Amino acid sequence: MTISEKQTTVIVGGGHAAGALMTILLQKKYQHEVVLVGEEPHPPYQRPPLSKNYLAGEVDQASLYLKPRVVYEKAGQQLRLGVRVEQIDRDNKTIRLSDQSTLKYDQLVLATGSHVRRLRAPGSDLQGIHYLHDITDTDALREKLVPGKRLVIVGGGYIGLEVAASATKKGVNVTVLEAADRLMQRVTGPEMSAFFYAKHRGAGVDVRLNTAVTGFEAGDQGRVAGVTLADGGTVPADVVLVSIGVIPETALAEAAGLPCDDGIVVDEFARTGDPDILAIGDCTRHRNLFFEKMQRLESVANAVDQARTAAATLMGEEKPYDSAPWFWSNQYDVRLQMVGLSQNSDQRVLRGSAEDKEFAVFYLREGSVIAVDAVNLPVAFMVGKQLVQHRKSVCAKALSDPRTDLKSLV
Amino acid sequence: MGKITFIEHDNTEHVTEFEAGTTLMQIAVDNAVPGIDGDCGGECACGTCHMIVADEWFGKTGSIGDAEEQMLSMTPERAQTSRLGCQVRTTEAMDGMTVHLPEFQM
Numbered sequence: 001m002t003i004s005e006k007q008t009t010v011i012v013g014g015g016h017a018a019g020a021l022m023t024i025l026l027q028k029k030y031q032h033e034v035v036l037v038g039e040e041p042h043p044p045y046q047r048p049p050l051s052k053n054y055l056a057g058e059v060d061q062a063s064l065y066l067k068p069r070v071v072y073e074k075a076g077q078q079l080r081l082g083v084r085v086e087q088i089d090r091d092n093k094t095i096r097l098s099d100q101s102t103l104k105y106d107q108l109v110l111a112t113g114s115h116v117r118r119l120r121a122p123g124s125d126l127q128g129i130h131y132l133h134d135i136t137d138t139d140a141l142r143e144k145l146v147p148g149k150r151l152v153i154v155g156g157g158y159i160g161l162e163v164a165a166s167a168t169k170k171g172v173n174v175t176v177l178e179a180a181d182r183l184m185q186r187v188t189g190p191e192m193s194a195f196f197y198a199k200h201r202g203a204g205v206d207v208r209l210n211t212a213v214t215g216f217e218a219g220d221q222g223r224v225a226g227v228t229l230a231d232g233g234t235v236p237a238d239v240v241l242v243s244i245g246v247i248p249e250t251a252l253a254e255a256a257g258l259p260c261d262d263g264i265v266v267d268e269f270a271r272t273g274d275p276d277i278l279a280i281g282d283c284t285r286h287r288n289l290f291f292e293k294m295q296r297l298e299s300v301a302n303a304v305d306q307a308r309t310a311a312a313t314l315m316g317e318e319k320p321y322d323s324a325p326w327f328w329s330n331q332y333d334v335r336l337q338m339v340g341l342s343q344n345s346d347q348r349v350l351r352g353s354a355e356d357k358e359f360a361v362f363y364l365r366e367g368s369v370i371a372v373d374a375v376n377l378p379v380a381f382m383v384g385k386q387l388v389q390h391r392k393s394v395c396a397k398a399l400s401d402p403r404t405d406l407k408s409l410v
Numbered sequence: 411m412g413k414i415t416f417i418e419h420d421n422t423e424h425v426t427e428f429e430a431g432t433t434l435m436q437i438a439v440d441n442a443v444p445g446i447d448g449d450c451g452g453e454c455a456c457g458t459c460h461m462i463v464a465d466e467w468f469g470k471t472g473s474i475g476d477a478e479e480q481m482l483s484m485t486p487e488r489a490q491t492s493r494l495g496c497q498v499r500t501t502e503a504m505d506g507m508t509v510h511l512p513e514f515q516m
């Protein structure tokens with residue numbers, strides 16, 4: 001082997017997956033030049049606090065950063081922030097940036113994340129209608145959360161409900177409009193939905209289920225004044241947050257001719273259709289060995305786990321992605337920790353009761369635990385991680401019996 | 411500014427400098443100590459920053475909260491002086507401390 005010039009690995013995107021990959025490559029003493037190109041002016045940061053304690057003003061911006069910027073630079077990794085990647089030229093293995101410069105890559109990792117799903121309806125361009133995806137969004141929304149103001153949230157998923165909890169704490173009058181017949185329908189079972197419904201109602205949030213939004217009503221000077229409903233009613237609003245999910249950011253990959261299908265398609269080693277291009281995080285639809293199907297996951301855990309997979313692939317190790325997904329959410333005094341995906345369960349087992357404020361729902365399929373949602377019961381989450389990862393068959397009675405030590409089931 | 415030494419399971423040492431107020435998890439991440447990625451960012455939600463504090467230093471790390479205790483209770487390599495790194499905020503008194511890392515995280 002001849003001594004050649006140092007190879008360059010370029011990471012496109014500056015989110016959690018990108019940041020985790022930078023750190024893992026450093027831990028593994030990766031020898032290539034590493035350059036991260038991020039559109040936001042910030043180094044990679046934690047997004048979960050954007051709807052929680054960062055929105056509430058309890059933590060500062062610097063504390064969101066996975067690491068201070070200087071730490072990357074000290075370690076010899078480059079951050080090129082505030083520039084967008086415009087195009088990937090696979091033939092010449094270069095990318096073109098928004099500042100008109102080009103960058104050569106030997107390996108490219110796409111960590112482009114997602115963008116918010118917009119609500120297209122009459123009045124949707126009025127001022128005062130917010131979305132929440134990055135630091136700038138949260139800073140803008142926080143300014144509007146003034147005691148006594150009316151915030152209407154369209155969408156009762158994680159983000160909408162976390163914002164509802166944060167805003168309520170600040171004395172804002174909050175209404176949540178959810179089109180489905182229960183909250184967080186996409187991610188949890190009916191017991192948990194009912195628990196969170198009661199929790200929010202108890203805190204004074206006006207939660208309305210089965211409520212479809214048709215548009216927005218204008219007030220003075222092009223500002224939103226209300227949200228119109230399918231039943232003909234209107235909910236008055238000073239501020240609106242639309243939180244109806246995200247769409248994977250695949251435009252660059254598609255333009256470069258990489259296979260995409262509601263996500264950049266990657267295998268269990270994070271490889272795209274081009275052997276020199278990997279993709280990780282929210283932007284991917286990956287071959288998931290755990291679920292034995294193609295899967296898209298929007299979560300920090302997936303971002304970090306795929307970063308681990310990609311780091312191994314870049315270093316010539318083959319470590320397939322095969323971990324059970326997990327998630328968490330904090331609302332009021334509730335710590336919700338979830339592992340697995342519960343949608344396909346055929347049996348739900350409750351341990352404890354919602355009134356106790358400490359309980360868990362175990363989701364079974366053909367006798368095996370496929371998911372666990374734990375409220376203020378971290379031990380159930382940790383036990384659940386083991387049970388789900390190993391697809392353990394467990395007796396439903398033992399799970400619900402308070403006399404059973406959960407740890408004995410692992 | 412003080413020093414904390416992280417020792418991997420294979421005895422590789424990482425001597426790090428820290429500012430009081432930073433958590434043990436963050437110090438490990440900032441210094442690319444292998445095995446500590448701080449997945450949840452310090453929310454005590456994931457249990458992936460398990461560390462074992464050297465006996466003589468354990469008393470200086472403060473008390474273990476209920477959530478942390480529950481998370482630790484399921485960690486196979488749990489020791490008497492186990493902590494989740496994200497729950498230990500450093501103080502000047504921790505200058506010179508030694509922390510061991512388990513072989514695996516949950």
